[in-house]
Amino acid sequence: MLTAVRKPNHAPRIDNRIARFRYTFLDTYECGISLVGTEIKSVREGKMNLRDGYARVTDGELWLHNVHISVHAASSAFFNHDETRPRRLLLHKRDIRKLASRQQDSGLTMVPVAAYFNAGGWLKVSVALARGKDMADKREVLKKREDDREMGRVLKNTVRI
Incomplete structure (x- = not known):
């Protein structure tokens, strides 16, 4: 009897660390993506x-804009793709309608947070409904991070009895 053996997933996880600094995330959705x-x-x-x-939601579909995917080096120019073309995100219609209404009503934006391969080998993009931070919020985050580091140093250097 033959059984299918799944190869371990060694594909990288791509994170958008700048988005965590610029935005406050309200909701996060896991979407599929349509690629060539x-x-x-x-x-x-x-x-x-x-x-x-x-x-952005356009005509009832969710599209990912301005994401750069480099051309594949081992392919000829004929088969390669446009690097920054809009790509369709795959999400349930009710979720797309909810995202569109929340984005229009309260001036929120949708940013990609991460791209990763799930256990089945499918590429998933995590998209967050986010509100932009102002400069005071960014300073507060930096101050909290520095305080946590300092507290860790103090606790590490303290002698325990």
């Missing part, structure tokens, strides 16, 4: 940049 063959090969090699990306 050379795009998925490039993502498996870790050549994806989410930094300037955003998502």
